[in-house]
């Protein structure tokens with residue numbers, strides 16, 4: 001499953017998702033604390049480490065020459081239950097973001113949601129639980145793991161698409177992006193379903209008590225139909241709302257160009273910069289005149305063009321020169337500090 | 350000092366799968382004693398320690414610490430008295446630095462941070478690793494890990510130290526360090542091990558367990574030199590009490606007393622090799 | 626197998642670096658976290674065609690590298706390692722966007738501009754995250770989390786995961802070594818063996834969790850996690866935060882390279 005990177009999201013999307021995830025996490029912690037099972041904390045900790053390590057065990061996918069590995073979201077949900085599973089996923093992703101730059105701090109909320117929420121709070125209670133509602137057999141484990149992994153990954157992938165598009169950092173048209181992401185994640189989902197089923201089946205054969213415990217403990221297991229319906233309808237309203245907002249922002253239907261979804265708020269800032277820049281330039285009068293003409297032309301060409309202040313020739317020349325100078329200065333500064341530090345170490349040593 | 354006494358009365362315990370791990374055990378341990386618990390793999394040593402610590406509760410009989418029976422209710426108080434060092438230090442060193450680990454226990458008893466720090470440093474000094482306090486556990490050698498694990502228990506200032514296989518997996522030097530450390534403790538000590546030489550050195554009294562029952566209980570010297578008893582319990586004489594592999598004499602307190610009086614240098618070297 | 630050893634040694638390197646004692650290391654962890662977040666937010670807030678304006682932001686990582694005395698090569702390697710993922714997404718831009726723009730008299734595809742912008746942003750953001758942990762370390766990072774009122778239990782759980790990643794990766798690579806000795810020339814595990822292989826490790830993980838729980842419990846753990854005293858913020862910390870934030874915001878509002886460049890080209 002793909003991790004969202006900081007570079008691909010806008011602060012608004014990142015912030016919203018972070019807040020949402022924090023909400024779900026806070027709720028999960030509360031639920032866990034009500035359970036009053038302090039045993040679960042070391043189990044979550046060590047299980048998180050397990051998933052982290054297991055993600056690195058590659059296996060060859062027969063007939064394809066490629067290799068796959070575990071994602072772990074469904075596994076955590078099934079073995080630890082939705083609340084502990086979600087929190088464990090969050091801690092894995094945090095460590096990955098910090099130590100490997102895999103995902104990122106801003107994208108943390110997005111990633112926990114994409115990988116943890118759909119698995120633990122949608123696929124597990126509504127799909128896996130449904131398949132295993134009449135007791136566990138290896139067939140049911142297989143069907144349940146497969147179906148829930150497929151659904152969770154499809155939802156997660158779609159979520160990635162939405163977050164990316166809402167952020168407006170890339171050019172990808174919605175349609176093409178979806179057509180790219182969903183099939184890829186269908187394949188990933190099948191692999192995830194298979195490995196989840198394999199490992200759960202193994203655990204069930206060797207230590208049935210573990211699965212029984214996880215299943216019985218779970219308040220989610222005997223959740224009432226009414227609650228299920230409420231949760232589902234809320235989800236539908238939220239998703240539907242997002243959709244219609246999307247659609248209205250893009251009257252030409254599926255031709256959702258990023259140009260438009262990028263939002264106008266962000267495009268105003270560069271405008272301001274542009275003007276300030278022009279002012280400074282006119283005050284210092286160091287640049288030839290044609291620069292401003294070009295700039296004016298650009299402004300009439302439409303907002304999207306303005307998003308890139310260096311479009312006009314004049315500023316782009318100074319941009320390149322200034323950029324090079326900036327870089328050189330930065331590297332030089334770093335080098336000088338290191339030099340001074342080395343000296344100090346030498347003299348004190 | 351009766352409150353340091355540990356008493357085990359007619360103890361029975363079965364695992365959930367029905368395996369009877371402890372059968373009718375009774376013994377008492379007094380203040381300041383050092384006790385070695387030995388027995389073959391699966392004899393029930395670890396299980397017994399878990400029962401003493403109240404990790405498991407017996408199916409029959411009881412464990413008394415001081416005059417208090419080990420039950421769910423009395424656990425917090427009992428666990429302040431008994432400190433247990435686990436067989437695998439990785440299980441015990443669960444925090445990210447040695448300091449945090451050693452501080453974990455005292456902090457749980459809600460001590461002031463100054464007291465916590467004092468206790469941590471005391472414990473680290475006692476085991477000789479104050480310089481490692483900011484190390485991550487994965488950066489410690491096996492022996493250092495063991496010392497850190499012992500420190501994490503010492504910082505709780507227990508009256509009784511309970512250790513499961515404290516020298517397993519250590520190289521000779523680290524093993525020596527741990528043995529010397531154990532000898533330096535004035536605590537009441539309960540040590541399980543397959544390292545009978547270590548037990549001989551650190552414990553005065555020995556309890557032999559065989560298939561969940563006590564096979565023998567007596568002084569270290571008596572039991573560890575009783576070849577028949579040890580053999581019947583799946584054990585062997587400690588190396589230091591075995592016959593000299595070179596000339597067949599028994600080793601005395603100060604090493605083998607060899608029949609041949611060795612003069613030349615070559616043989617002297619050989620003699621040195623055969624000691625320990 | 627090799628990726629496992631790699632990840633582990635990277636984590637350990639960062640852990641080691643975090644134990645240095647420089648001025649940057651001594652800044653309060655919360656401040657470093659907040660500074661990083663401001664940095665990330667500002668960098669990410671640039672629109673997708675921006676390139677030149679992003680350049681001043683390289684000052685931040687360079688200064689941190691220099692002041693915190695961090696080795697450049699190994700950290701750069703870690704960052705490059707993550708780059709392919711981004712290239713994977715970013716490379717689609719030139720494919721989908723062929724419209725041209727004039728840049729310094731040369732027509733280039735906007736798709737490539739976007740791609741380059743994403744690449745720069747990614748390098749900066751990934752570097753910032755790694756530098757945060759390389760100058761803070763997991764324990765002090767946990768302190769920052771505590772100060773942000775993240776529940777202690779969750780913080781403890783993160784620390785446990787962090788701690789046991791080392792132990793488990795070692796365990797797993799031992800098992801993989803044993804496996805590959807008996808199955809030479811195989812790339813990855815055989816599919817059919819994966820389930821029982823991972824399952825074995827999982828069962829051991831459960832047993833370990835049980836023992837860890839007992840060890841915690843024997844030392845008085847009852848579901849509450851008590852941390853030591855948390856250091857207070859000093860004036861120096863606040864000044865550090867303010868100075869960087871100011872720089873980030875100025876660099877966000879004004880296109881510094883263009884300013885410098887226009888002064889420069891004008892003078893000449």
Ligand SMILES: Nc1ncnc2c1ncn2[C@@H]1O[C@H](COP(=O)(O)OP(=O)(O)OP(=O)(O)O)[C@@H](O)[C@H]1O
Pocket residue numbers: 364365366368370388389390391392393394395396397
């Ligand atoms: N969790 C468990 N469930 C079922 N049986 C167990 C469990 N733990 C231990 N046993 C069994 O109980 C018996 C005693 O085990 P114990 O671990 O106490 O042995 P031990 O004397 O410590 O052995 P070793 O020297 O190998 O450490 C063994 O037969 C073992 O198989």
Ligand SMILES: [Mg+2]
Pocket residue numbers: 394395396513
């Ligand atoms: Mg044992």
